Amino acid sequence: MSDQKSKQSTKDLGDKKKREYIKLIPMSSLSLLFDGQRIDDNYTPKELIMKEEGVIEVYQKQMRGHSAV
Numbered sequence: 001m002s003d004q005k006s007k008q009s010t011k012d013l014g015d016k017k018k019r020e021y022i023k024l025i026p027m028s029s030l031s032l033l034f035d036g037q038r039i040d041d042n043y044t045p046k047e048l049i050m051k052e053e054g055v056i057e058v059y060q061k062q063m064r065g066h067s068a069v
Contacts, residue, residue: 025060033057
């Protein structure tokens with residue numbers, strides 16, 4: 001996996017300040033869990049029968065021996 005550099009976003013980010021950077025990461029490097037069960041990234045809250053206070057946990061898979069963050 002090659003190192004990705006942060007790129008300045010051109011999208012409207014609401015309250016984000018100018019010159020803030022976003023590091024884009026591939027979805028394949030993430031794990032999504034809902035109620036302790038792994039889910040695919042294409043599920044909608046309605047399909048998961050989520051309540052208003054429902055939470056989807058997002059974990060980044062560790063690809064190297066240590067965290068580079």
